[in-house]
Amino acid sequence: MRTDLISQEKNRIEIKAEFEACEFEAELNKVFDSISKKAKIPGFRKGHVPRKTIEMRFGKNAIHDEVIENLLKESISEIIKDYDIEPLFPPSLKSRGAIVDGQPVTVNLLIEARPEIKLPALEDIEVERLITTVDESMIDDMINNLRKSQAKIEAVSVPIQDDSIVSVEFNMVTTGGNGEEISRSNKAEMATLDMQNLPMAEFKEPLLGKSAGDIADVTVLGGINPNNVDSPRTTTCYELKIVEVGKIVLPELEPDFFKLCMGFECPTIEDFRTSIAERMLAKLLDDANADAEMRAVNIAAEKSGFEVPPSLIYQETKRIKEFEEREAKEKYKMELKELLKTKNIEYETYEKQIITKAWRIIRDSLVIDEIRRKYEIKIEPSELDEWIKNTAQKDGVEVELLKKIYYKDEDSVNILVDRVYADKAIKLLMDKVKIIDVSELTPPVVNKTVELNSAEITLENDTAEITLSSGNPETSEPD
Numbered sequence: 001m002r003t004d005l006i007s008q009e010k011n012r013i014e015i016k017a018e019f020e021a022c023e024f025e026a027e028l029n030k031v032f033d034s035i036s037k038k039a040k041i042p043g044f045r046k047g048h049v050p051r052k053t054i055e056m057r058f059g060k061n062a063i064h065d066e067v068i069e070n071l072l073k074e075s076i077s078e079i080i081k082d083y084d085i086e087p088l089f090p091p092s093l094k095s096r097g098a099i100v101d102g103q104p105v106t107v108n109l110l111i112e113a114r115p116e117i118k119l120p121a122l123e124d125i126e127v128e129r130l131i132t133t134v135d136e137s138m139i140d141d142m143i144n145n146l147r148k149s150q151a152k153i154e155a156v157s158v159p160i161q162d163d164s165i166v167s168v169e170f171n172m173v174t175t176g177g178n179g180e181e182i183s184r185s186n187k188a189e190m191a192t193l194d195m196q197n198l199p200m201a202e203f204k205e206p207l208l209g210k211s212a213g214d215i216a217d218v219t220v221l222g223g224i225n226p227n228n229v230d231s232p233r234t235t236t237c238y239e240l241k242i243v244e245v246g247k248i249v250l251p252e253l254e255p256d257f258f259k260l261c262m263g264f265e266c267p268t269i270e271d272f273r274t275s276i277a278e279r280m281l282a283k284l285l286d287d288a289n290a291d292a293e294m295r296a297v298n299i300a301a302e303k304s305g306f307e308v309p310p311s312l313i314y315q316e317t318k319r320i321k322e323f324e325e326r327e328a329k330e331k332y333k334m335e336l337k338e339l340l341k342t343k344n345i346e347y348e349t350y351e352k353q354i355i356t357k358a359w360r361i362i363r364d365s366l367v368i369d370e371i372r373r374k375y376e377i378k379i380e381p382s383e384l385d386e387w388i389k390n391t392a393q394k395d396g397v398e399v400e401l402l403k404k405i406y407y408k409d410e411d412s413v414n415i416l417v418d419r420v421y422a423d424k425a426i427k428l429l430m431d432k433v434k435i436i437d438v439s440e441l442t443p444p445v446v447n448k449t450v451e452l453n454s455a456e457i458t459l460e461n462d463t464a465e466i467t468l469s470s471g472n473p474e475t476s477e478p479d
Contacts, residue, residue, distance in 0.1 A: 001075050003082065006108060011309055013111045014094065015079060019071055024105045027067045035063075064099050068107055079109070086114040088309060112311055117370040120303035122432035127299065129292040131437050132284035134277045142276050143253075146261050153246040159209045160245055166193045166207060167243040168216075174342050177232015182341055183334045190243070207240070216240040222344050234342055293426050295444065296433050301367045308363045316358035317351075324354075371425040379420050387420045 001023065006014040036049040041057060044050075055063065076091055089112055097106040153165050160166055168191055174182045198204055206216040222234035251257045258266035262279075266272040321336075328336040340350055371377075388406060392399040406416040 001071075001078075003079055005083065010307060011088075011113045011115045013083070013085060013113055015083065015109045015111065016106055017072070017075065017079065017109060018104050018106045020104055021102050023071065024067060024099070027070055028063075031063060031067050031070065068093070068096060068105070072107070072109070076109075080111075085111055088112045088114055088312065112309060115306045115309060115366070117304050117306045117366060119367070119370055119374060120300060122300065122371075122429060123434070125296060125299050125303070125433040127292050127296045127430075127433050127435050128438050128441050129435050130288045130441050131439050132281065132288050134280045134284065138280060139273050139276050142280060143273070147250045147253075147257075148248070150251050150257065150260065151248045152251075154249055155244055155246050158245065159211045160195065160207050160242070162195055162208075163247065164195045165246040165248055166195065167191075167246070168193060169241040169243055170238055172236055172238045174234055174236045174338075176234055176341070182234065183338045185333065188241075203238075203240075207242075210242050212242050212244055214242045216242065222342060234344065236342065289430075291441070292435060293430060296429050297364050297367055297426065298444070300371075300429065301363050304367060304370075306366070308359055308366065312362045313355060313358050316362050317355050320354045320358055365422075368422050368425045368429075371429055372421050375425075375428055377421060377424050377428065379417070379424065383420055383424075384416055387416070387423065 001020070002018050004016045004018075006016050008014070032051055032054060033047075035054050035058065037047045039046070039049055039054065039057070041049050041053060044053065072091075072093070079085075079091075080087060091109045091111040094108040094110040096108070099105055156164075169188045170191060171185050171188050173184045176182050193199075193203065193207070195204065195207065200218075200220055202220045203218050206218050210216050216239075218238040218240060220236045220238070222236070253269055253272075255265070255267055258269075258272040258275075262272070262275050264275075266275055325336045328334055328339045332339050334342075337347055340347055384406075385403075388402050389399055392402045406412050
């Protein structure tokens with residue numbers, strides 16, 4: 001086999017591989033022999049089927065394709081090593097030349113390589129971190145929220161008031177600006193409404209003064225489409241049947257309540273407030289550190305200046321889209337496009353937003369991985385269990401349950417390993433950058449849409465359209 005580099009466009013490399021006629025013929029004989037031994041063809045014993053019969057039965061082109069696939073399986077690692085390529089995906093067959101007896105066989109391979117990432121000097125990066133404090137008003141708000149979370153609801157035989165808790169059975173219909181029906185709930189659903197914290201202000205007046213058994217009709221206008229302020233607004237009509245009217249009874253500020261909230265004894269209100277302050281401060285510090293980590297990765301990525309491969313953006317965009325489609329069906333009982341219409345969000349605008357989100361996720365993950373590689377970060381098996389233990393404690397779940405989730409199969413273990421690697425890489429980054437504590441953070445520069453430089457990606461009918469900067473269009477799911 002001999003190879004030649006045909007072209008290289010960014011991280012997409014095309015290589016021509018030529019197999020000598022004798023190489024191709026030898027593999028062809030193996031394929032024919034294998035088919036002959038396995039195929040059940042009436043009138044012939046296994047292992048004694050003539051070539052012409054096999055070609056007629058299975059197709060000459062299909063047999064040649066299998067031969068080429070076998071040859072490439074044996075030689076692809078050699079090609080990758082010779083050209084010092086680190087592929088993102090298995091190389092794909094772009095084209096093959098005509099197959100003529102006694103002549104070499106040529107194929108063109110398309111390989112998408114991992115982009116070259118040149119990290120900046122991490123010691124030169126400056127990252128802001130918010131100074132965190134807890135004041136008395138914050139503690140008061142937390143105690144009020146804790147009391148509300150442990151509050152009981154007692155049914156009352158009075159009309160709905162400003163402080164009532166209302167159980168309702170509801171149906172809803174959403175119509176477009178021209179009166180066309182967009183969606184309708186298939187069956188009545190139950191909901192509990194807090195009159196002090198209603199999902200929409202339009203609910204308040206129709207509910208006030210109603211009693212159990214009454215019906216309240218609520219009409220809610222959709223928002224204005226920012227891309228077309230003159231477009232008609234959607235309308236959602238709710239029919240609410242009052243099932244029960246109740247009132248909130250807050251728990252008393254006493255040691256039993258303190259222990260329920262904190263998980264340990266707090267004899268006095270002062271002890272309780274001190275414990276809350278400590279817990280709040282720890283949470284704020286975690287949030288401030290997490291924000292600083294995100295800023296550090298973003299700065300490192302911007303200074304690296306590499307281009308994110310369009311195929312990776314496509315895959316992440318597709319993953320996000322599939323997740324949000326499932327969520328729309330499970331949570332809102334409607335298709336994603338219908339849900340977007342109720343929020344006056346154009347589908348094209350939505351796609352640009354998730355492409356931007358996908359671009360940022362992939363860009364940051366590549367930078368984190370490059371830090372791991374450059375500094376040769378290693379992990380020990382014990383670190384996996386330690387990560388699970390810390391995560392379980394942080395999220396308030398059982399350690400053994402989390403272990404079962406991450407150790408259930410090879411894919412789950414790989415996800416765990418990737419997360420531990422990422423955490424160690426980010427820790428190394430934060431140990432090297434200069435952290436500047438500030439009382440007010442500089443607002444980050446947020447791009448509403450991402451200019452992908454050499455590639456424009458759109459999603460339609462589950463395909464990716466990638467237009468390279470050279471102007472050569474390719475419309476297909478990335479190989």
